[in-house]
Amino acid sequence: xxxxxxxxxxxxxxxxxxxxxxxxxxxxxxxxxxxxxxxxxxxxxxxxxxxxxxxxxxxxxxxxxxxxxxxxxxxxxxxxxxxxxxxxxxxxxxxxxxxxxxxxxxxxxxxxxxxxxxxxxxxxxxxxxxxxxxxxxxxxxxxxxxxxxxxxxxxxxxxxxxxxxxxxxxxxxxxxxxxxxxxxxx
Amino acid sequence: xxxxxxxxxxxxxxxxxxxxxxxxxxxxxxxxxxxxxxxxxxxxxxxxxxxxxxxxxxxxxxxxxxxxxxxxxxxxxxxxxxxxxxxxxxxxxxxxxxxxxxxxxxxxxxxxxxxxxxxxxxxxxxxxxxxxxx
Ligand code: FES
Ligand SMILES: [Zn+2]
Numbered sequence: 165x166x167x168x169x170x171x172x173x174x175x176x177x178x179x180x181x182x183x184x185x186x187x188x189x190x191x192x193x194x195x196x197x198x199x200x201x202x203x204x205x206x207x208x209x210x211x212x213x214x215x216x217x218x219x220x221x222x223x224x225x226x227x228x229x230x231x232x233x234x235x236x237x238x239x240x241x242x243x244x245x246x247x248x249x250x251x252x253x254x255x256x257x258x259x260x261x262x263x264x265x266x267x268x269x270x271x272x273x274x275x276x277x278x279x280x281x282x283x284x285x286x287x288x289x290x291x292x293x294x295x296x297x298x299x300x301x302x303x304x305x306x307x308x309x310x311x312x313x314x315x316x317x318x319x320x321x322x323x324x325x326x327x328x329x330x331x332x333x334x335x336x337x338x339x340x341x342x343x344x345x346x347x348x349x350x
Numbered sequence: 351x352x353x354x355x356x357x358x359x360x361x362x363x364x365x366x367x368x369x370x371x372x373x374x375x376x377x378x379x380x381x382x383x384x385x386x387x388x389x390x391x392x393x394x395x396x397x398x399x400x401x402x403x404x405x406x407x408x409x410x411x412x413x414x415x416x417x418x419x420x421x422x423x424x425x426x427x428x429x430x431x432x433x434x435x436x437x438x439x440x441x442x443x444x445x446x447x448x449x450x451x452x453x454x455x456x457x458x459x460x461x462x463x464x465x466x467x468x469x470x471x472x473x474x475x476x477x478x479x480x481x482x483x484x
Contacts, residue, residue, distance in 0.1 A: 274385045282383050286390050289411040336385050343388030347411070 204318035378471025
């Protein structure tokens with residue numbers, strides 16, 4: 165990439181020769197904003213590291229005496245980088261983001277879950293009042309199976325095989341299971 | 351966040367909690383979930399041959415707004431016709447309980463549950479009509 169101000173080659177978001185800031189993207193791709201590849205398998209430390217580096221380059225304090233436009237760009241970068249870190253650090257929001265472009269399921273609509281699955285969740289919630297221990301075990305198994313499923317889908321996708329279309333359905337189930345686990349007495 | 355008196359009333363004293371026999375011919379059962387939060391609601395209607403809702407029961411595992419929404423909706427439909435129940439919109443529930451915007455999906459759950467219960471009842475009726483009586 166070339167600096168828009170002095171046309172020098174860029175190695176970071178802030179030009180090494182003139183100090184100009186790369187304009188923030190209007191519709192940021194969150195992995196790209198951090199300079200990361202679009203992958204499900206990414207360590208929290210890698211995200212934090214990328215966030216720290218880029219935040220340093222774009223920190224509004226560095227542009228305190230720059231033009232109003234550049235000051236605004238620095239603020240926008242800060243917002244984008246913080247959002248990217250927040251969404252990508254959590255495996256669930258990261259998975260939603262990769263599969264749908266949004267960090268959360270839609271309020272309504274979304275993947276249709278089988279009646280059997282909802283029935284199972286409902287029965288578990290009924291049973292939770294009497295046998296919370298057994299329900300916790302069952303829910304933990306459901307959770308583990310969904311995790312393994314997601315793991316497999318994303319691993320294949322990262323190898324260039326298959327697509328992510330089954331992911332939202334798995335994530336929706338995960339939401340019900342996690343909600344159940346959260347409601348169980350500790 | 352301030353909740354309305356009506357909402358708190360229904361939440362603290364839910365009407366029509368419980369269940370009906372889901373295998374009974376005149377009972378329709380709707381089991382629905384809210385994808386945004388993972389809450390689930392079961393709502394059952396007992397409907398007579400004239401299409402009048404004689405009884406309504408619910409069991410909701412969800413937030414206070416969802417419980418109040420299901421309580422309110424069962425109260426609204428009791429003694430009314432299926433057609434009336436089918437016309438209930440979540441906006442009516444949300445307005446009645448003065449739900450804040452983040453809680454709208456909880457009233458959607460109640461509307462979905464009513465619709466699902468009616469659909470289940472209709473399915474049973476169609477099956478009954480299709481089976482030749484001996
Ligand atoms: S928050 Fe889940 S139904 Fe209200
Ligand atoms: Zn430059």
